[in-house]
Amino acid sequence: KAGVTQTPRYLIKTRGQQVTLSCSPISGHRSVSWYQQTPGQGLQFLFEYFSETQRNKGNFPGRFSGRQFSNSRSEMNVSTLELGDSALYLCATGMGPRNEQFFGPGTRLTVL
Amino acid sequence: EDQVTQSPEALRLQEGESSSLNCSYTVSGLRGLFWYRQDPGKGPEFLFTLYSAGEEKEKERLKATLTKKESFLHITAPKPEDSATYLCAVVQDYGQNFVFGPGTRLSVLP
Numbered sequence: 001k002a003g004v005t006q007t008p009r010y011l012i013k014t015r016g017q018q019v020t021l022s023c024s025p026i027s028g029h030r031s032v033s034w035y036q037q038t039p040g041q042g043l044q045f046l047f048e049y050f051s052e053t054q055r056n057k058g059n060f061p062g063r064f065s066g067r068q069f070s071n072s073r074s075e076m077n078v079s080t081l082e083l084g085d086s087a088l089y090l091c092a093t094g095m096g097p098r099n100e101q102f103f104g105p106g107t108r109l110t111v112l
Numbered sequence: 113e114d115q116v117t118q119s120p121e122a123l124r125l126q127e128g129e130s131s132s133l134n135c136s137y138t139v140s141g142l143r144g145l146f147w148y149r150q151d152p153g154k155g156p157e158f159l160f161t162l163y164s165a166g167e168e169k170e171k172e173r174l175k176a177t178l179t180k181k182e183s184f185l186h187i188t189a190p191k192p193e194d195s196a197t198y199l200c201a202v203v204q205d206y207g208q209n210f211v212f213g214p215g216t217r218l219s220v221l222p
Binding site: 004033035042043045048055056058088090092097098100101102103104105106108 | 143144146148153154155156157158161199201203205209210211212214215
C-alpha cells in the first residue's frame with residue numbers, strides 16, 4: 001500500500017514569492033492535515049480537511065491557505081513568502097479526523 | 113487550555129539501558145493518544161494508538177501504556193537505531209485537531 005506522498009520534496013524561494021505544496025493521501029484516506037515544523041516551535045497545526053471541507057484552522061496568517069479535491073488530494077499555498085516561513089511542511093492523512101494520522105516525508109521550504 | 117507536555121526533553125542512554133518517556137495531557141474527553149517516532153528531516157512514523165486507561169501496546173522494544181492523565185513509552189534494552197525524537201499527540205471526542213507534544217529527543221549510545 002503506497003504511503004503519503006508530498007511534492008516537491010525540496011523548494012527554494014525568495015521573499016515575496018508564493019508557493020504551492022501538494023499532498024496525495026493513502027488510498028481510502030479522506031482526512032488531510034497540514035503542519036509546519038521548525039526547530040524552535042515543533043509541530044504547528046496549519047489546517048485540516050475532510051471531504052473537501054476545512055474543519056479546523058490553526059493560528060497562522062491568511063497568507064497560508066489550503067484546499068482539498070474530490071479525490072482527497074490536498075494542496076497548501078503560501079503567498080508573499082517571508083524568511084520565517086522556512087520550515088519542513090508535513091501533511092498527514094487518515095481515514096477520519098480522529099483516526100491515526102500517517103505522515104508524508106515533508107516538503108523542505110527554504111526562503112531566501 | 114488543552115495541553116500536552118513531554119518529559120524529559122532529551123535523554124541519553126547507553127545501549128541496553130532501559131528507560132521510560134512520559135507524555136502528560138490536560139485535555140478532557142480524550143478520544144485517543146498516539147505515539148510517533150521521528151528521525152531528523154523525515155515525517156513522523158506512527159507507532160501506537162491508545163484509547164482507554166489501562167491499555168497497553170507493544171512493538172519490538174517499545175511498550176506504550178495509558179493512564180487517565182498520562183502515557184508512558186517504555187524502551188527495553190534500546191539499541192542505537194532507536195535514537196530519534198518521540199512525539200505523542202492527543203485527540204478529543206469533540207472539536208479540535210490533533211494536539212502534539214514537543215517531543216523527547218532520545219539518543220542511544222553504543
